[in-house]
Amino acid sequence: MPLKLYNTLTRRKEVFEPLEPGKVKMYYCGVTVYDYCHLGHARACIIWDIVRRYLSWRGYDVRYVQNFTDIDDKILNRARAEGSTMQEVADRFIQAYFEDMARLNVMEANEYPRATHTLDGIKRLIHDLEQKGYAYPSVGDVYYSVRAFSEYGKLSGRKLEDMQAGAGNRTDGDSEAPKKRDPFDFALWKAAKPGEPSWESPWGSGRPGWHIECSAMVRDRLGDTIDIHSGGSDLIFPHHENEIAQSEPATGKPLARYWLHNGMVNVGGEKMSKSLGNFTTIRKLLDSGLDPMALRLFILQAHYRKPIDFTHEAIDSVQNSWETMKEGLLFGYKFGEAIGWTDTKDPFFGDPAVMRIDLEGDLAQRFQTAMDDDFNTSGGVAVLFELAKDLRKEGNILIHEGKTEISAQTLRQQWQTLVVLAEILGLAAKPEETERLVLTELEIEAFIEQRQVAKQAKNFAEGDRIRDQLKAQGILLVDKPGGITEWHSG
16 A cells, blocks of 8 residues: 555645655754743654654655744744843753653654754845845845745635735734735845844845745755655645745745645643643643653544644543553563563663564554555554553463463564554653563562462472562562462562
8 A cells, every 4th residue: 555645735645756766855844942842842743753753664765854943033032031142042942842852752853954054045045036036125124026926825725815914924013014015925034123133145134034944944955845844734824835935936846745734732622822821831741740652642643634632631541541552562571581582681672673573464554554544643553552452461461370372472573563663653661770570569469379379289380480480570589487478579
């Protein structure tokens, strides 16, 4: 089955065919670094991380670029309020971004261009647009002439006559209207203002507009046309629409073959916003005790294009679901040695990069079928839960009966399949060294009871096996007179 993606540009699912066979160039419109990342950022970053991981698993060489917007009114306002600088604010929240993403197991992109590091490319692109009649200077500013691009609106499906004047301007206020030839035009370059950082340009000292930054970063880092351009659905208009309008007239080529957009996050049925008091940052949520993998699982249970609703009930439910998944992922660490796996002390034990699974097997095929259908992560997660529940069941049997009817080899195949497929979704669980092979008191008592039953039946070999199994897990048994067995961890 071929991989199919829903292309916002064509409004349909299409078979994925990259520009260059075996290689994928992918760009994600990243965060504006003026504050800590929130739940919406978590969803977007996790979704595009999974797309990148899955494409890599399917055999593609993926070059993934994610930008930081580090020139913006919100950053400047924060710097003024704190008595610091735009760069200091940006640097601090870029560092915070990496800390948050590491906790969520989001892989780092191949490159993180910043707007402030792409000024030459920005000015070159504006110059090209001006030369081709798509941009014009006005009192130190430079504006894009929207009506000059006949295809404007093709991504969002909007028509100029239906749009609100000025909708394309993130940095423009009403005071800019007299400078523009048309209310729909948007700023490519903004003249310097007192107290704001600025850079020299052919149009005078100033700073770039928001939209031109991404167009220039894509062009500089990935070329004229890329395979996948991704971002939140709130960026379709005006940001991505304006990117197309800037890039395609300048290069004469499509900006991206596939446009992918993730849905928004609601909180308790309402749009997340600071004004409603339901704005939650990633670190505040994780610091409150929510397992990062549970948050990741919550996001994966819905299709990436659909909105999701963050509620306390949903999080309680997904915490329980994650515990089930986690038990399956930890099965090998907890029971591998007891059932005869010989490599549990190997430093590469549990590493999905060295595991081999049956790609033609039913479970792997069902997982791939789901993911090939426009990254249907909920279908992929269902396969993982099937594996995790089976492993949890066998783990309970091992604890209470000391053995299982399923062969060690079959359990190994099931566990490896779970770990490898979970890794594609960025779901991982490994015990700390101090937690490796840890049993609860109830589990230890259950093993002791099994051993006593075996000894009473004169099955001394089974009794010795249970004793040795517990010893391997750091539990030492001491037989006392009267058939009493005490234990302590050694």
